[in-house]
Amino acid sequence: MSLIVFVGVNVVGDxxxxxxxxxxxxxxxxxxxxxxxxxxxxxxQYLFFVGNALEGDLGKSFIFGESxxxxxxxxxxxxxxxALTALILAVVIGVPLGxxxxxxxxxxxxxxxxxxxxxxxxxxxxxxxxMMIMVFAVMLGWLPSTGRGDTVEVLxxxxxxxxxxxxxxxxxxxxxxxxxxISLVIRLARAGTREAMHQDYVKFARAKGxxxxxxxxxxxLKNIMIPVVTVLGLEFGSLIAFSVVTETVFAWPGMxxxxxxxxxxxxxxxxxxxxxxxxxxxxxxNLIVDVLYSVLDPRVxxxxxxx
Amino acid sequence: MSxxxxxxxxxxxxxxxxxxxxISDFSDNKIAVVAFVVLVAIIFIAIFAPWISPxxxxxxxxxxxxxxxxxxxxxxxxxxxxWLGTDSAGRDLLSSIFYGLRIxxxxxxxxxxxALCIGSVIGLIAAYYGGKVDTLIMRxxxxxxxxxxxxxxxxxxxxxxTGVDKVIIALVLVQWAYYARTVRGSALVERNKEYIxxxxxxxxxxxxxxxxxxxxxxLPPLIVVGTVQTAHAISxxxxxSFLGVGLPITEPSLGLLIANxxxxxxxxxxxxxxxxxxxxxxxxxxxxxxxxxxRDVLNPRLQK
Numbered sequence: 315m316s317l318i319v320f321v322g323v324n325v326v327g328d329x330x331x332x333x334x335x336x337x338x339x340x341x342x343x344x345x346x347x348x349x350x351x352x353x354x355x356x357x358x359q360y361l362f363f364v365g366n367a368l369e370g371d372l373g374k375s376f377i378f379g380e381s382x383x384x385x386x387x388x389x390x391x392x393x394x395x396x397a398l399t400a401l402i403l404a405v406v407i408g409v410p411l412g413x414x415x416x417x418x419x420x421x422x423x424x425x426x427x428x429x430x431x432x433x434x435x436x437x438x439x440x441x442x443x444x445m446m447i448m449v450f451a452v453m454l455g456w457l458p459s460t461g462r463g464d465t466v467e468v469l470x471x472x473x474x475x476x477x478x479x480x481x482x483x484x485x486x487x488x489x490x491x492x493x494x495x496i497s498l499v500i501r502l503a504r505a506g507t508r509e510a511m512h513q514d515y516v517k518f519a520r521a522k523g524x525x526x527x528x529x530x531x532x533x534x535l536k537n538i539m540i541p542v543v544t545v546l547g548l549e550f551g552s553l554i555a556f557s558v559v560t561e562t563v564f565a566w567p568g569m570x571x572x573x574x575x576x577x578x579x580x581x582x583x584x585x586x587x588x589x590x591x592x593x594x595x596x597x598x599x600n601l602i603v604d605v606l607y608s609v610l611d612p613r614v615x616x617x618x619x620x621x
Numbered sequence: 622m623s624x625x626x627x628x629x630x631x632x633x634x635x636x637x638x639x640x641x642x643x644i645s646d647f648s649d650n651k652i653a654v655v656a657f658v659v660l661v662a663i664i665f666i667a668i669f670a671p672w673i674s675p676x677x678x679x680x681x682x683x684x685x686x687x688x689x690x691x692x693x694x695x696x697x698x699x700x701x702x703x704w705l706g707t708d709s710a711g712r713d714l715l716s717s718i719f720y721g722l723r724i725x726x727x728x729x730x731x732x733x734x735x736a737l738c739i740g741s742v743i744g745l746i747a748a749y750y751g752g753k754v755d756t757l758i759m760r761x762x763x764x765x766x767x768x769x770x771x772x773x774x775x776x777x778x779x780x781x782x783t784g785v786d787k788v789i790i791a792l793v794l795v796q797w798a799y800y801a802r803t804v805r806g807s808a809l810v811e812r813n814k815e816y817i818x819x820x821x822x823x824x825x826x827x828x829x830x831x832x833x834x835x836x837x838x839x840l841p842p843l844i845v846v847g848t849v850q851t852a853h854a855i856s857x858x859x860x861x862s863f864l865g866v867g868l869p870i871t872e873p874s875l876g877l878l879i880a881n882x883x884x885x886x887x888x889x890x891x892x893x894x895x896x897x898x899x900x901x902x903x904x905x906x907x908x909x910x911x912x913x914x915x916r917d918v919l920n921p922r923l924q925k
Contacts, residue, residue, distance in 0.1 A: 432906075432909070433906070435909070436852075436902065436905045436906045436909055437902060438856050438859055438860065438898065438901055438902070438905070439860070440859075440860055440863045440864075440876075440879070441859075441879055441894070441898035441901065441902070444879065444882070444883055444886060444894050444898070445895070445898070447886065448886055448891050448894075448895070452886065452891075551768075551769065552769035552771075552772075555768075555769040555771050555772035555775075556769065556771055558771065558772075558775065558864070559771070559860055559863075559864065562863075562864055563883075573775070574864050574865070574866065577775075577778070577779055577865075577866050578865060578866075585779050589776055589779070592772065596767070596768060600767060
């Protein structure tokens with residue numbers, strides 16, 4: 315995997331063209347090439363890279379002249395903050411709408427919700443982002459369109475959501491990123507609710523004389539949350555991947571924007587390091603979801619224990 | 622309801638060909654029919670873009686910088702009306718969208734077809750031979766599908782570089798796994814049916830059984846996945862082009878048009894990225910609606 319990425323990335327384009335000003339003479343070009351280690355044969359460059367990678371050094375950025383790993387790690391909190399906020403928005407907006415649509419499957423309001431969710435699946439994320447900027451930032455001037463705004467340091471990590479300015483910067487990108495997941499959660503919650511409403515435990519709860527709100531909020535909600543949490547856990551990885559798009563639209567200084575900038579500048583060490591880190595994050599997320607799944611769903615746990 | 626019952630009992634049973642039945646099933650859903658008509662219109666525009674566009678947006682001799690950033694509906698000094706306005710280089714947006722549709726649809730459909738061919742052959746091989754071959758192929762499919770399409774595409778693009786052929790290769794590599802999984806699923810069911818057993822008894826060659834007997838019977842679910850995946854491919858290509866890592870500027874797809882509009886949007890020129898986005902949206906929604914209806918019609922469990 316690392317070999318394919320490394321070789322592939324290194325064959326594309328010539329970063330020296332991007333880095334050196336056009337008036338530099340031949341001697342200076344040679345000096346830059348030597349400094350970057352680009353004069354050595356490719357297999358030597360790869361071995362050098364693997365040797366360093368094992369020591370936690372993924373190379374230096376050609377453009378920034380800093381460690382690629384450090385540059386990416388610096389930007390991870392911004393991306394995670396965005397993805398987590400989007401995840402929370404997806405649950406907070408998606409579950410109530412889905413449960414409502416599931417309780418009254420034929421009502422016009424429910425059909426409107428479902429039509430909205432189909433639209434949410436079809437809308438290209440980046441275009442919705444642009445239109446949000448257009449309406450809320452350019453026309454109405456309510457929300458800022460770019461950047462993170464004021465940040466506060468919590469445990470050494472810069473976060474936006476604790477300041478009012480940061481929050482206003484966070485709202486649009488997070489909603490944009492959440493759009494697809496809201497549609498997904500609506501569908502999951504609706505399907506789950508429709509199924510649960512016919513189950514014996516709901517009838518029993520009603521027969522006990524529990525109020526309708528308690529039946530829905532406690533009994534139904536508990537059961538539909540299992541698929542929602544599982545799917546959302548798996549989707550968290552895709553939120554991080556999709557944040558590449560949202561971060562570019564809203565100029566959010568996260569790791570996705572760094573990747574796109576690096577692709578444009580042919581900043582190879584950053585591209586390779588990003589891909590390594592994102593694959594690692596994915597593996598970790600999938601592992602956590604697998605573990606969480608058995609914790610949440612007693613059926614899985616009992617079956618595993620019984621074997 | 623009673624009418625149809627009368628007809629079938631009184632009149633001698635009218636024999637419907639499968640195609641007729643398919644058409645009548647499909648037109649049950651009026652929205653799907655509308656979507657289908659829109660889709661045909663879009664395909665028509667995409668194919669005949671050079672002949673039906675009001676102007677040629679990429680003929681430098683005809684594009685005038687004096688016409689730049691005109692609002693929708695204004696008429697230029699030459700008497701050409703720009704129904705959707707012009708971009709910052711003075712190109713007619715409507716014509717640009719027609720040409721953009723051509724490229725977006727072309728790339729999406731082409732990558733879809735190639736991925737379908739590759740994916741279904743691999744899926745058939747996995748299902749027919751089973752055992753270790755199956756395990757190996759499906760493990761690769763599982764690994765690939767656990768990563769989101771956009772991430773796989775970005776990895777591939779950063780490895781392959783940009784360009785029309787590279788984007789198509791990336792889209793094919795992103796999509797083949799969906800086709801492989803679908804075909805394998807239906808082929809596993811079909812493989813145990815009598816007609817395959819009969820073909821095996823006739824001592825037909827493996828190739829003949831797989832491609833002449835097994836494959837045609839796996840087609841219906843494949844068509845459904847194909848339509849949905851084509852919509853995905855178009856959307857993904859637009860996203861990549863928007864990010865500036867997709868198609869080159871010489872092949873302006875809808876994604877690139879939207880990206881161009883992004884630059885001037887903050888100064889209030891909403892139409893430059895608004896209308897290409899609408900075109901993209903209409904295309905994707907109509908493909909999805911047609912795909913949904915196809916799924917219902919082709920699903921034997923829902924058949925009347």
